[in-house]
Amino acid sequence: MADSDAPICVVTGATAGIGLETARRLARTRMALVLVGRNAAKLESAAREVGVGTRTFVADLSMQSDVRRVAQALNAALPRIDVLINNAGALFVRREETGEGIERTWALNHLGYFLLTNLMLGALRQSRSARVVNVASQAHRKATIDFDDLEGKHSYNAWRAYGQSKLANIMFTYELARRLKGSSISVNALHPGFVNSDFGDNNGFLARQVIRIAKRFGGIPLAQGAETSVHLASAVELAGQSGAYYDQAQAVRSSQVSYDEAAQRRLWDVSAAQVGL
Numbered sequence: 001m002a003d004s005d006a007p008i009c010v011v012t013g014a015t016a017g018i019g020l021e022t023a024r025r026l027a028r029t030r031m032a033l034v035l036v037g038r039n040a041a042k043l044e045s046a047a048r049e050v051g052v053g054t055r056t057f058v059a060d061l062s063m064q065s066d067v068r069r070v071a072q073a074l075n076a077a078l079p080r081i082d083v084l085i086n087n088a089g090a091l092f093v094r095r096e097e098t099g100e101g102i103e104r105t106w107a108l109n110h111l112g113y114f115l116l117t118n119l120m121l122g123a124l125r126q127s128r129s130a131r132v133v134n135v136a137s138q139a140h141r142k143a144t145i146d147f148d149d150l151e152g153k154h155s156y157n158a159w160r161a162y163g164q165s166k167l168a169n170i171m172f173t174y175e176l177a178r179r180l181k182g183s184s185i186s187v188n189a190l191h192p193g194f195v196n197s198d199f200g201d202n203n204g205f206l207a208r209q210v211i212r213i214a215k216r217f218g219g220i221p222l223a224q225g226a227e228t229s230v231h232l233a234s235a236v237e238l239a240g241q242s243g244a245y246y247d248q249a250q251a252v253r254s255s256q257v258s259y260d261e262a263a264q265r266r267l268w269d270v271s272a273a274q275v276g277l
């Protein structure tokens with residue numbers, strides 16, 4: 001990284017969609033970008049687009065072993081982290097389990113954010129004013145956390161699993177913000193909008209086509225979809241603002257259940273147990 005004073009920003013899921021667009025945009029500010037993705041070739045091409053000095057780290061963020069490995073590599077390579085954008089996420093139409101036996105939506109969308117962030121807290125504390133940005137979704141609005149069946153073992157519905165994971169992003173944000181109160185780290189969540197990204201493309205032909213058509217006709221362009229992530233990562237007026245949910249760069253209320261502090265603590269405890277923290 002050429003400018004050693006440049007704020008260091010780590011973006012996960014930066015090889016496509018909202019994550020790549022966010023990285024492109026933040027690189028135009030003074031930030032030094034660090035991209036995390038699961039596909040080495042796509043990462044290299046993304047880094048070329050984002051600009052000279054962009055660093056890349058390969059990790060499958062649905063695998064806890066890989067999250068731990070990449071966290072160690074990031075900690076060793078970076079003097080500090082000023083912004084961590086947890087963005088890698090997906091919808092899985094069919095129930096799948098990772099090689100570690102965890103349902104894939106829960107493993108990637110929630111436990112990935114939870115474990116990586118916890119392992120990066122030391123590096124975030126090295127920043128004078130650090131930000132954690134969690135890309136959640138409007139899809140959390142009708143969701144609940146099913147503590148009796150977090151991984152849809154008894155009954156799996158893709159949108160329910162996705163909504164639950166995005167609600168978990170927001171509840172994790174609120175709990176972490178409370179735990180970090182008085183520290184130099186702020187944490188916020190956001191809905192990017194319904195965005196014409198590669199979202200859904202990991203699924204079979206039919207589901208992929210249905211989601212593609214919906215995105216093409218109803219989705220906003222990537223540039224607009226990255227707005228709120230860029231805003232939370234870089235807006236000067238947000239320094240020190242923590243524990244809120246944003247839509248269209250405005251703080252808005254999330255669903256009623258997301259504010260249940262006992263459920264937030266319970267979610268933290270079960271997540272910590274699942275990832276061995």
Ligand SMILES: NC(=O)c1ccc[n+]([C@@H]2O[C@H](COP(=O)([O-])OP(=O)(O)OC[C@H]3O[C@@H](n4cnc5c(N)ncnc54)[C@H](OP(=O)(O)O)[C@@H]3O)[C@@H](O)[C@H]2O)c1
Nearest residue numbers: 013014015016017018060061088089137194195197198199
């Ligand atoms: N699109 C929307 O309308 C929308 C709405 C609300 C919220 N969101 C949220 O926005 C975030 C970004 O989604 P997007 O729309 O930009 O989707 P996208 O275009 O499919 O991009 C997803 C990114 O996550 C990466 N990723 C997927 N699985 C991964 C894994 N196991 N390990 C590491 N990286 C992985 C993808 O890598 P590859 O390039 O290798 O596939 C890609 O870089 C997600 O959290 C999503 O839930 C999206």
